[in-house]
Amino acid sequence: MKVVIIAGGKGTRIASVATEIPKAMIPINGKPVIEYQVELAKRYGLTDFIFIIGHLGEQIETYFDNGSKWGVTITYYKEKKALGTAGALAYLKSNLQEDFFVFYGDTVMDIDLEKMLDYHKKNNSDATLLVHPNDHPYDSDIVDVDENGRVKKIFIKPHPVGFISRNLVNAALFIFSPKVLNHIELGVKSHIEKDVLPACLDAGMILYGYNSPEYIKDMGTPERYQKVCEDVISGKVSKLNWKFERPAVFLDRDGIISKEINLLHKAEQLELIEGAAEAIKYINEKGYLAIVVTNQPVIARNLCTLDELYFMHAKLETLLGEKHAYLNAIYFCPHHPHGGYPEERKEYKIKCDCRKPATGMLIQAGKDWNIDISNSIMIGDRDSDVQAGENAGVKISVMIEQNKPYALLDALKTLI
Ligand SMILES: [Mg+2]
Ligand SMILES: [Zn+2]
Structure with a gap:
């Protein structure tokens, strides 16, 4: 060749x-x-x-x-x-x-x-x-x-x-x-x-x-x-050659990067938390992969389509990009375990292995990006985030205050 x-x-x-x-x-x-x-x-x-x-x-x-x-x-x-x-x-x-x-x-x-x-x-x-x-x-x-x-x-x-x-x-x-x-x-x-x-x-x-x-x-x-x-x-x-494993910072989305609004499902509603871009830029510069792992039952509840969710994530990446920060990947769980609502999408109303605190998204990311899970970090704003990190075997899995300006950056500076 x-x-x-x-x-x-x-x-x-x-x-x-x-x-x-x-x-x-x-x-x-x-x-x-x-x-x-x-x-x-x-x-x-x-x-x-x-x-x-x-x-x-x-x-x-x-x-x-x-x-x-x-x-x-x-x-x-x-x-x-x-x-x-x-x-x-x-x-x-x-x-x-x-x-x-x-x-x-x-x-x-x-x-x-x-x-x-x-x-x-x-x-x-x-x-x-x-x-x-x-x-x-x-x-x-x-x-x-x-x-x-x-x-x-x-x-x-x-x-x-x-x-x-x-x-x-x-x-x-x-x-x-x-x-x-x-x-x-x-x-x-x-x-x-x-x-x-x-x-x-x-x-x-x-x-x-x-x-x-x-x-x-x-x-x-x-x-x-x-x-x-x-x-x-x-x-x-x-x-940074592929043959070497790399650590990642796994991040929850709502309340950590973008403002938590209950059941956010429209791109217009999506706003960055102050300091989130600076925090992700910090992760980029430290050589860690920046990977979002987010539960999005809005799909199962039929509040938005997959295309609308992809567009929301495009907006998220655009807003971060304007501030020189980037995510390596976004993983989402579209499922929800409790069925029985008239508007729901039945195919997503299942008990899956990706909805946090399950580890599916972290494990998949680990394979996709050759991640050194045991030296990685998980940061979220709920118990289920912390548990997902612990279940997957990350080094540090922590909770920070939801929607708080600069909370993510402050936490990262003490961790990496
Ligand atoms: Mg959250
Ligand atoms: Zn799932």
């Missing part, structure tokens, strides 16, 4: 380097960013590379030559003129007759590529995009997926005022089938996100969003460059 690295990005000047160099050659801790990518791919047995190079690309060619020093094979495609992120791929059709990875040469990442490839294959996907929540969704391209991860639409920035969506952003790491190349016009400037993927969707192709909590960031600005350098040096980048 081949790896195409798009390294034709314009040259750039950064403070630590006197002369102009291609973005992909920007050093991080003394090593070009693209070299980390070669090493990453090689770790997963991917040794066949095509580098798309452009302006100043000869610096890349001189440095890597045929790749033998790294135990890999590198060939080059030199762009005569810059054709966007996608344009050059159209010239590589004869070289790309099987599924292939696409990396952007200025991305710092440590991703379990084998797991991503398994996901791509399992779903028979034509194009798989790595997606994740980030701390600035309002100015990022948003990938709208269904409950199975299949991409429905891509919303390209800038977004209209009042735009509400889940916080799921394209992180710029792809697996493409050769079919994708049919949607790139030869010799015409085009971009993967803006042009190619929407064209694939319009053509009815199967696209999937692979939602990963692993580290992947571009170095677009001097501040971001600074940040990724720190993260490489501190070990944060490699520590």
Whole structure:
């Protein structure tokens, strides 16, 4: 399987380097960013590379030559003129007759590529995009997926005022089938996100969003460059690879993040508790996963539909995103054990294993996100929350005061 690295990005000047160099050659801790990518791919047995190079690309060619020093094979495609992120791929059709990875040469990442490839294959996907929540969704391209991860639409920035969506952003790491190349016009400037993927969707192709909590960031600005350098040096980048378990903070929703209103069931009613976004940002920065586990019997009672609940959660993620905070996942129990009401939805009136204090949601999250449950934390405002945490075997399971401004942040500061 081949790896195409798009390294034709314009040259750039950064403070630590006197002369102009291609973005992909920007050093991080003394090593070009693209070299980390070669090493990453090689770790997963991917040794066949095509580098798309452009302006100043000869610096890349001189440095890597045929790749033998790294135990890999590198060939080059030199762009005569810059054709966007996608344009050059159209010239590589004869070289790309099987599924292939696409990396952007200025991305710092440590991703379990084998797991991503398994996901791509399992779903028979034509194009798989790595997606994740980030701390600035309002100015990022948003990938709208269904409950199975299949991409429905891509919303390209800038977004209209009042735009509400889940916080799921394209992180710029792809697996493409050769079919994708049919949607790139030869010799015409085009971009993967803006042009190619929407064209694939319009053509009815199967696209999937692979939602990963692993580290992947571009170095677009001097501040971001600074940040990724720190993260490489501190070990944060490699520590977030899927193969390592991570602790989570499990959070109840009502009364902890959004204001508790009895049987909240409309998006208009949903409001953040003051300080909740700051608290979740704190969780994000501490390297814990932020996972909501919430009982929502409003579904069983037929007070709202699943789509209305998903929209409420999109609003929750949008409000948090405006304040640079994100949740990794929201799990909800739609059930309720006591039947017999005329308006209820019978299929949800069951005794399930997910309604807290049962542990179903925490256990499922643990599997989905490779969570180290025994080092995780549960925070809620009811006995059933605390019991669910204890039943699941988290390290600390606590109750805090309902709807109290900054109560969550204050609690977290004493716990992590
Ligand atoms: Mg609650
Ligand atoms: Zn349930």
